[in-house]
Amino acid sequence: MNKIVLITGATSGIGMACARKFAANGDKLILTGRNATRLSEISAELKAKGTEVYTLKFDVRNRESAVEAIEGLPEAWKNIDVLVNNAGLALGLEPEYEGSFDDWDGMIDTNIKGLLTMTRLVVPGMVQRNSGHIINVGSVAGDAAYAGGNVYCATKAAVKALSDGLRIDVANTAIRVTNLKPGLVETNFSNVRFHGDSNRAANVYKGIQPLTGDDIADVAVYASNAPAHVQIAEVLILATHQASGSVIVRK
Numbered sequence: 074m075n076k077i078v079l080i081t082g083a084t085s086g087i088g089m090a091c092a093r094k095f096a097a098n099g100d101k102l103i104l105t106g107r108n109a110t111r112l113s114e115i116s117a118e119l120k121a122k123g124t125e126v127y128t129l130k131f132d133v134r135n136r137e138s139a140v141e142a143i144e145g146l147p148e149a150w151k152n153i154d155v156l157v158n159n160a161g162l163a164l165g166l167e168p169e170y171e172g173s174f175d176d177w178d179g180m181i182d183t184n185i186k187g188l189l190t191m192t193r194l195v196v197p198g199m200v201q202r203n204s205g206h207i208i209n210v211g212s213v214a215g216d217a218a219y220a221g222g223n224v225y226c227a228t229k230a231a232v233k234a235l236s237d238g239l240r241i242d243v244a245n246t247a248i249r250v251t252n253l254k255p256g257l258v259e260t261n262f263s264n265v266r267f268h269g270d271s272n273r274a275a276n277v278y279k280g281i282q283p284l285t286g287d288d289i290a291d292v293a294v295y296a297s298n299a300p301a302h303v304q305i306a307e308v309l310i311l312a313t314h315q316a317s318g319s320v321i322v323r324k
Contacts (some may be wrong), residue, residue: 074097074195075100075125075154076101076155077103077134077150077152078095078100078102078153079157079186079195080102080104081105081106081133081157081158081160081191082106083102083104083105084107084111084115085111086107087260087286087289088114088286089286090156090287091159091286091294092115093156093287095155095293095297096124099275100124101125101126101150102119102124103127103150103203104126104130105128105129105160107131108130113128116128130238133183133187133191133297134183136190137289139190143191144194145286147215153195153198154200155208156191156203156206156208157210158191158208158210160183160187160188160191161179161210162265162267163225163226163262164179164180164225164266165220165221166220166221166266168223169224169305172223172224177224177311181224184225186233189235192207192235192319193237196239196248196301197321200215200243200246203247206250206251207250208251208293209236209253211252211253212225212229212254212255212256212310213228213255214229214318214319216230217317217318220319221288222318228256233254236307240304240306241321245286248299249296249299249304249305251293251305251308252306252308253293253302253308254309254310255289255310256310256315257283257321258283258285259283259310263275263278271299279323280323281314281321281322282313283312284310284311284312302323
């Protein structure tokens with residue numbers, strides 16, 4: 074049976090890769106993002122291949138917009154089977170005592186509060202139907218802090234705690250909760266972190282073959298397709314020459 078999969082931050086990186094992989098899996102997609110043009114482009118691409126797609130333009134940091142978007146879904150799209158909480162970002166790599174207040178707000182409001190907003194809006198319907206799956210995109214950064222990562226690492230540690238807490242909260246139901254924890258993934262992640270400094274962003278991936286968005290999306294689809302009695306609770310996905318958030322061997 075085709076599932077309805079809602080993916081936040083679906084216009085680039087891991088989110089876009091998830092859209093393509095879930096589409097190839099035969100699922101129906103609700104794609105959300107801030108960029109209307111990119112949403113239209115990915116939607117057209119997937120529809121041309123036969124996928125049913127519904128797009129919602131809003132920023133997960135804007136709770137009013139999120140509520141309006143989710144509550145305004147047509148009846149045929151309301152019963153969301155899989156929520157992929159992917160929207161997230163890192164901003165800056167300064168010591169904690171030199172960090173930007175605006176960068177901190179951007180990360181906390183997106184990575185934590187945005188995830189919570191989407192969870193609060195979508196999961197009650199899953200509980201009512203006793204069916205559903207929440208896939209949160211965390212990070213190896215949530216396991217231990219690394220130099221300059223301070224607030225970003227804290228937000229991804231929060232994603233782990235929120236995933237674990239939600240899994241406890243729904244343990245009496247048939248709902249599953251998965252926390253994906255990628256290491257180095259080559260997307261526009263570092264470009265965003267360094268506020269558009271492409272040269273600095275490129276250095277992050279020098280000397281190592283990083284993961285791709287497709288690698289993470291493959292794991293998301295695998296988890297969603299596991300038998301109903303199997304809950305893939307947490308997956309740490311690293312490049313072969315990455316041992317942790319801070320140990321990377323470059324050649």
